[in-house]
Amino acid sequence: MTASWWKMLRLAAGLLAAALAAVLVGWHSPSGPEQLRRQPRSFSSQPAPGAEANNLFWIIQVSDLHISKFQSPERASDFEKFCAETVPVIQPVLTLATGDLTDAKTEDKLGSDQFEVEWQTYQTILKRSKVMEKTKWIDIKGNHDTFNIPGLENVRNYYRKYSAWKKDGSFHYIHSTPFGKYSFICVDATLNPGPKRPYNFFGILKANKMQELSSLAAESSGSNHSIWFGHYPTSAIVSTSPGIRTAMRSATAYLCGHFHTLGGLMPALHTRHRHGTLELELGDWKDSRKYRILAFDHDLFSFADLKFEEWPVVLITNPKSFLYSSAAHEPLQRILHSTHIRILAFSPSPIKFVKVSIDGIHLGNAVHVSGPLYVLKWAPQNYSEGFHQIEVTVQDASNRNATRLHTFAMEENLSLTFNLLASWVLLTDLYVLVRVVFVLMVVVQIALLVIFRYRGNPTLKRPLGRAMRASFSLHILSKINFFYHSFLLLSFYTLLGPWFIGDIIDGHLGVCFSFGVIVDGHFFEGSTTYLVGIMQVAFFNLPLMAYTCWCLLLRCQGYGFGYYLRHAKQWPIHLSMALLFLWQVYSCFFLLKTYGTVAFFLSPLRLWTVGLTLFLVYRTWTLQSSMLRSFIVEMKNAQSS
Structure with missing residues (x-):
C-alpha cells in the first residue's frame, strides 16, 4: 500500500479517535459518595432508621407498555392483572408510567399511527381495575404515543383524552408527608408535532423547555428529595445548553425507559451523572414484564427492578446499597446511627420468615412491624470499615422464596463502579x-x-x-x-x-x-x-x-x-x-x-x-x-x- x-x-483514524474522545470526555461513572463534584447538602444524623414504621414510603414505576391493536394481546391482559392484583399488594403511594403506553405501529410493523382502540384499551384497564383509587397514577407520553400527531391540539392526540394525567408538557408533582416534601419532576422531551417512525426516536428539549425545567428544579429546592422522570434516557435527548444532565443536577435520581434494556442484552442499565444524580433505565413491560419499586426510608433512597408475578418482592432499605449511594442527596450517616436493619417484603400470601445474613453470617430472622416492614436489631459499628454484603431471604406461605443481596459500606472514601457499557450507553x-x-x-x-x-x-x-x-x-x-x-x-x-x-x-x-x-x-x-x-x-x-x-x-x-x-x-x-x-x-x-x-x-x-x-x-x-x-x-x- x-x-x-x-x-x-x-x-x-486520528480524526475519528479525536471526535469520539470529544464526545466521551464528559462522561465518567464512579459510584459511591466520593464521585461528587459539588458541595454535598448538610444532613442531620437523626432521625435514624429504627424499629418503628415511620419516615417511610414507596412508589412503583412501570414503562413501555406498548399496548397494541395487532400484537401480543397478553400485554394488555397481564397489565390489567398487574393493576388489579400486584399494585394492591404493594400499595404504593404513587405509580409512574413512563411512556410508550401504546404501540402505535401498523400490523406489518412498518408504518405508525395513533389507534384510538389502543388508548381505549389502556383507559379501560385503569378504570376496570380501579387502580387509580389505590394509588396516585401518573402516566406520561413516550415517542410511540406521539407518532403521526400534527400537534397537541389535534384530535389524534389521544393522550389528552384517555390517559390518567391528560396534561401535555413537563410538570412538578409534590408528594407531602409529615416528615417532608418529595418532588417528582416530569421531563417531557416528546416531539411536537410528532413525526412517524423512525425519525421520532430521540427526544428534543429546546431552549423554552429547558428554561421551564430549570424553573421546576428551582421550585423543588426545599424538598427532601427530587426525583426526575421521563421516557427518554438522557443520552437520547437533544437538549440546548446547559444540557439536561446539568439541569437535573439537584435530583437524587432520573427514572426512564425507552431502551428496553437493549433488548435484554443489558438487564441493568444504571449509571450516575458527574453531579451525583442516578440514571435508572427500567426494562420494558412489552416483552420483559418489568416494573420497579422505589422507597424512601428516613430519606435513604433504595429501589429494586422486578419481574411481574415473581413473589415475594424484597427491598432492603437499611443498610442501603453503596453502589447507589449519594452523599450529595442522602443522609448516609444515618446508616451508622441506625438501630435496625429494615426490609420491605411483599407477597399475596403471608410472609413465613425473613432471614438476614451479613458477610455469610446469619444474624437472625427479621420481625414484622406493620405492613410490609420487617426489622432486625443490629450494631452498625461492627461494619464501619470496608465493604460488606447483606443477604435477605424471604419465604411466603405458598413456599415461594426470594433472595436479595447487595454491598454496603459506612466509609465515604471507598468506590464501586457501574457497568462500563451501561454507563457508556446512558452518558x-x-x-x-x-x-x-x-x-x-x-x-x-x-x-x-x-x-x-x-x-x-x-x-x-x-x-x-x-x-x-x-x-x-x-x-x-x-x-x-x-x-x-x-x-x-x-x-x-x-x-x-x-x-x-x-x-x-x-x-x-x-x-x-x-x-x-x-x-x-x-x-x-x-x-x-x-x-x-x-x-x-x-x-x-x-x-x-x-x-x-x-x-x-x-x-x-x-x-x-x-x-x-x-x-x-x-x-x-x-x-x-x-x-x-x-x-x-x-x-x-x-x-x-x-x-x-x-x-x-x-x-x-x-x-x-x-x-x-x-x-x-x-x-x-x-x-x-x-x-x-x-x-x-x-x-x-x-x-x-
Whole structure:
C-alpha cells in the first residue's frame, strides 16, 4: 500500500479517535459518595432508621407498555392483572408510567399511527381495575404515543383524552408527608408535532423547555428529595445548553425507559451523572414484564427492578446499597446511627420468615412491624470499615422464596463502579456520536476519491498483492470521469440531501435531510437521521464503490461480465453486493409503507440511487476498452515484469 494511502487512513483514524474522545470526555461513572463534584447538602444524623414504621414510603414505576391493536394481546391482559392484583399488594403511594403506553405501529410493523382502540384499551384497564383509587397514577407520553400527531391540539392526540394525567408538557408533582416534601419532576422531551417512525426516536428539549425545567428544579429546592422522570434516557435527548444532565443536577435520581434494556442484552442499565444524580433505565413491560419499586426510608433512597408475578418482592432499605449511594442527596450517616436493619417484603400470601445474613453470617430472622416492614436489631459499628454484603431471604406461605443481596459500606472514601457499557450507553450523547461518525465516514469516502483523482499514476510492481490491487482499482475509478463524478455526487448528496420528500405526518409534507427533518414549519435537529446515514454509507455507498473498483480491476485484467459465471470463487462477491442492493430496494419499500407514495418517488437517496446503481453496474461491464487502455497496459506491464 502506498505511503499516501497509509497517511490518509492514519489521518481519518486520528480524526475519528479525536471526535469520539470529544464526545466521551464528559462522561465518567464512579459510584459511591466520593464521585461528587459539588458541595454535598448538610444532613442531620437523626432521625435514624429504627424499629418503628415511620419516615417511610414507596412508589412503583412501570414503562413501555406498548399496548397494541395487532400484537401480543397478553400485554394488555397481564397489565390489567398487574393493576388489579400486584399494585394492591404493594400499595404504593404513587405509580409512574413512563411512556410508550401504546404501540402505535401498523400490523406489518412498518408504518405508525395513533389507534384510538389502543388508548381505549389502556383507559379501560385503569378504570376496570380501579387502580387509580389505590394509588396516585401518573402516566406520561413516550415517542410511540406521539407518532403521526400534527400537534397537541389535534384530535389524534389521544393522550389528552384517555390517559390518567391528560396534561401535555413537563410538570412538578409534590408528594407531602409529615416528615417532608418529595418532588417528582416530569421531563417531557416528546416531539411536537410528532413525526412517524423512525425519525421520532430521540427526544428534543429546546431552549423554552429547558428554561421551564430549570424553573421546576428551582421550585423543588426545599424538598427532601427530587426525583426526575421521563421516557427518554438522557443520552437520547437533544437538549440546548446547559444540557439536561446539568439541569437535573439537584435530583437524587432520573427514572426512564425507552431502551428496553437493549433488548435484554443489558438487564441493568444504571449509571450516575458527574453531579451525583442516578440514571435508572427500567426494562420494558412489552416483552420483559418489568416494573420497579422505589422507597424512601428516613430519606435513604433504595429501589429494586422486578419481574411481574415473581413473589415475594424484597427491598432492603437499611443498610442501603453503596453502589447507589449519594452523599450529595442522602443522609448516609444515618446508616451508622441506625438501630435496625429494615426490609420491605411483599407477597399475596403471608410472609413465613425473613432471614438476614451479613458477610455469610446469619444474624437472625427479621420481625414484622406493620405492613410490609420487617426489622432486625443490629450494631452498625461492627461494619464501619470496608465493604460488606447483606443477604435477605424471604419465604411466603405458598413456599415461594426470594433472595436479595447487595454491598454496603459506612466509609465515604471507598468506590464501586457501574457497568462500563451501561454507563457508556446512558452518558454518551448518542446524537453527537452518530453525527461525528456519519460525517467522518462521508468525508473519508470523498477523500479517497479526491486523493486518488489527483495523485500521480501508481507504479505497479510484482507481486501484485491485495493492497496494490486495491490502490490501483481506486486509481482506475477516480480517473474515469463518469465513476468519479457519480460517487462524488452520491457522497455529497448523502451528506447534504434532501433524502426524500413525503408525508412525515399524514397530510403534512416534510423534507428529510441528514442534519434534520422539516415538517409543517418545524425543524427537528438530526439524530436518528445520522444513524440511518451511517447505515446507508456503511452498507451501501462504500460497498458499492468497492464493488465497482473490483469490477473495473477485472475489466483491466481482460475479464468480461460472464467471468463470474465460470469461476465460482467470484460468486460470493457478486452475491454479497446483490444482497446489499436488495436491502437498498427494501428501504424503498419501507419508505413507501412509512411515508407514502410521494416519498417513494421523491427519494433521491433511495429509489433514485437504485436506478443509479443499475446504471453504474451496466457502465462498468460495457465500458469501452479504449477508456481502459492505459490502465490495461499498466496492468500487463506489471504482470509481465
